[in-house]
Structure formats: structure tokens, C-alpha cells
Amino acid sequence: MNIDIHPSPSPVPPHVLADYLADPGFGKYFTDHMVVIEWTPESGWHSARVQPYAPFVLDPAAAVLHYGQEIYEGMKAFRHPDGSVWTFRPRSNAARLNASARRMAMPEMDEELFVAATDALIREDSDWVPSSSGHRSLYLRPFMFASEPFLGMRPARHLTFAVIATPAAPYFPGDLSPVSIWVSEHFTRAGEGGTGAAKTGGNYAASFIAQTEGQQNNCDQVVFLDSVQRRWVEELGGMNLFFVLNDGSVVTPELTGTILEGITRGSIIELLKSWSIPVTERRISIDEWREGVANGRIQEVFACGTAAVVAPVGRLVWSGGELDWATQAGELTRKVRDALTDIQYGHREDSFGWLHHVK
Structure with a gap:
């Protein structure tokens, strides 16, 4: 045409x-x-x-x-x-x-x-x-x-x-400064059989009330749990999540039909596998997140998306408690962000064939 x-x-x-x-x-x-x-x-x-x-x-x-x-x-x-x-x-x-x-x-x-x-x-x-x-x-x-x-x-x-x-400019100001996350316990982003896997405006409009609640609790972003058990971590208001474990492996919530299939998410999975880092897509509960940070099982947490690329997470807040574990980006978080942006800006060979020449 x-x-x-x-x-x-x-x-x-x-x-x-x-x-x-x-x-x-x-x-x-x-x-x-x-x-x-x-x-x-x-x-x-x-x-x-x-x-x-x-x-x-x-x-x-x-x-x-x-x-x-x-x-x-x-x-x-x-x-x-x-x-x-x-x-x-x-x-x-x-x-x-x-x-x-x-x-x-x-x-x-x-x-x-x-x-x-x-x-x-x-x-x-x-x-x-x-x-x-x-x-x-x-x-x-x-x-x-x-x-x-x-x-x-x-x-x-x-x-x-x-x-x-x-x-x-970068979506979050500062040089990879960790962001704080509010756990939405009353609102969910999407339900099973709904539109969670579609990139449609209603999903984001429905998240604004939870994001406002997070801002009122001095948090940068909000994380949504599943709509049935209110237990399983899904995604942030506009980004996917990754957890770096102390055995060197990485976990990201599996796509269940209620989570958007992020293109940055998919790219990171490919990148990690190319470095021979084990990546598991599975359910991870909010309790596993809290306990893993407290006992050292979870070493790093980062979010990703087109706008922010990679954003380290350093603080988790919920009604009745909070955890602070990072004041700077972790080693793997920084390595992932640098590799992605180096490819995007032409500072590193694109061995994956991700770039498309326009002009």
C-alpha cells in the first residue's frame, strides 16, 4: 500500500x-x-x-x-x-x-x-x-x-x-536509581479470561486508582496480584518484573493470559539465555518475594518495559509493612540494561537481529 x-x-x-x-x-x-x-x-x-x-x-x-x-x-x-x-x-x-x-x-x-x-x-x-x-x-x-x-x-x-x-528522555530520572513499589491489595489489573494480555487502554485506566494509592504511600509504581487468590505477582502498572536469585538464576512471572507479553521482557529472556543464565517463567507469590528479600534468596529485582527499558526495584511497601534492600542497581540489572541500550543505540553488535534500519 x-x-x-x-x-x-x-x-x-x-x-x-x-x-x-x-x-x-x-x-x-x-x-x-x-x-x-x-x-x-x-x-x-x-x-x-x-x-x-x-x-x-x-x-x-x-x-x-x-x-x-x-x-x-x-x-x-x-x-x-x-x-x-x-x-x-x-x-x-x-x-x-x-x-x-x-x-x-x-x-x-x-x-x-x-x-x-x-x-x-x-x-x-x-x-x-x-x-x-x-x-x-x-x-x-x-x-x-x-x-x-x-x-x-x-x-x-x-x-x-x-x-x-x-x-x-529516560522515563525514570536518575542513573538507574532503584524505584519503590506499592503492593495493590484491593485492586487488580485484569482477571482470567479478560483483556490482561491485550494492550488496551482500559487496562491502564483501571490501574490509575492503584497507582494513585501507591503515590500516596510515597511509591513510584504499583504491583498487581492475581484477581483470584490475591497471592501471585503479575506485573507493575506498565512493566514486567524479573527476580535474580542467589544461585545465579532468574525468575519472571509466567504469562497466564492476565499479563502483557512485554517485548522488552522477551528480549531480556533471550539475552539472559545467551549468557547461559537459567531463566524460569513461573508463578512467584508476594510472600516468596518478601521472604526471599528478607533471607537473601532474592538478590535483585528489576522491572522492564519500552519506556523505562530497565528499572531496578529497591523497596516494597504494603499496608502494614515495607522492605528496603537496595540503594543502587544490582550487577545483573545493570548488565542487562547496558546490553540492551548498547544494542539499541548501536554501541554493541546486534547478534539477535533486533534492529530495523529506517534512515
Whole structure:
């Protein structure tokens, strides 16, 4: 499918863009353009274009506003030392978008079209990709939503896919400073048979109340337990978890249908196995976490995701208690973060074939 290019008549001036890139924050400034592609049962995916960044005009009856039929992805573009621009495992994002689409009764998108769409936006707005200084990158947000104006209870018959982008500094400030985690004992992220494995906005909206509770208890993030026994560790508000044991092995909660299959998570598992470090995907209880930290069985804990890459965990708080065990990142946590970011920014050979050249 051809993607038409409609350049913005009023791009951000170079001196303003330089200020944005010097201190981008996260999700504060958006590039000059966006990708939009539409879908109907009759025409399939069509009308693909890069157009100036602008608000959508939505009918008040648009199905997404009433039934939340929407999904999204998160990925990054990286500037290498030679000035070239690369993305990290974009076909994995495309595959996960399609998995989310199936769960949410939405049309799938050909993986090559997904990659072509993200490439087209990056090429048009390549000046927005920061240098690698300070681990800056261009964060891309592909998303799909039900744009049909219809209040009946059925999947929408008009969908809109779009990609927007924002320059991004590291999600957590500081140089791998451990974050603190609040244990959500009253709220769960997803239930069995629900949408936990789909990257859909409702999952994240449902987590906000628990995150607010965590912030009120001076924590950076919240960890959710399973919805049945309130015992098994699942994931954070937007990141997967890893536990480094004192025998050198690593454990991460298994995918049970209620946990998002993180692309960074999968990459870390591959990375650890390439170093001959045993990795087990299994259930781990909140009691095993607390007891393991207290008796030394658990040596390191870290979270991972596209936005944060790798974030060490050093404090666990729950109603009635807390554990502090780390004031700095552990050795394996740092090694994993450095290996991933070195590959992403072109400082280390990509022996896994994860990088995709864009420009």
C-alpha cells in the first residue's frame, strides 16, 4: 500500500526543536506529522497518509468514546553514532498489536504495513530523533480505535489506525536509581479470561486508582496480584518484573493470559539465555518475594518495559509493612540494561537481529 505524504506547512522552527530535544521529558512535545490509515469491511485498510499533526474530529457517538474499543503499542527509534536511525523489534510490536486486535474484535493489520507506517513517520520527522546522549530516543505510539459513530453493541465497522511520536528522555530520572513499589491489595489489573494480555487502554485506566494509592504511600509504581487468590505477582502498572536469585538464576512471572507479553521482557529472556543464565517463567507469590528479600534468596529485582527499558526495584511497601534492600542497581540489572541500550543505540553488535534500519 502506498502511503501518501502531506508535509506540514508550519513545522516547528529549528531553534524551538533544539530546545525540545535538549530537555524532552516524556510525552510533552509531538512531532510535526502523524500517520493515519482507515479501515472498513468493504475496503479493508486504505487511505494511508502522513499528514500534519492535528486533532481528530470525532462524532460524539464514536464507538471508542462509549465502549473503549481501542488498542495501542509503544516503541522507540534510536539515533546511532553515524547519524542513522533504527527501531527495535518493530515486527514484534506489529504482532502484539494484532494479538490485541483479535482480543478486542478489531481488524488485524499486515505487519509490513505497520512497519511501513512507523518508518514513514520517522523518515518525515527524522530531525526529531534525538542524539543518544542521556539515553534519549523518539518514542512512537501506534494506536487503533473505533471511529464509527454507532451506539449498538457490536464491533465497530470503521476503525482508524494512527502513529504519533514524541522525543523522550529516560522515563525514570536518575542513573538507574532503584524505584519503590506499592503492593495493590484491593485492586487488580485484569482477571482470567479478560483483556490482561491485550494492550488496551482500559487496562491502564483501571490501574490509575492503584497507582494513585501507591503515590500516596510515597511509591513510584504499583504491583498487581492475581484477581483470584490475591497471592501471585503479575506485573507493575506498565512493566514486567524479573527476580535474580542467589544461585545465579532468574525468575519472571509466567504469562497466564492476565499479563502483557512485554517485548522488552522477551528480549531480556533471550539475552539472559545467551549468557547461559537459567531463566524460569513461573508463578512467584508476594510472600516468596518478601521472604526471599528478607533471607537473601532474592538478590535483585528489576522491572522492564519500552519506556523505562530497565528499572531496578529497591523497596516494597504494603499496608502494614515495607522492605528496603537496595540503594543502587544490582550487577545483573545493570548488565542487562547496558546490553540492551548498547544494542539499541548501536554501541554493541546486534547478534539477535533486533534492529530495523529506517534512515
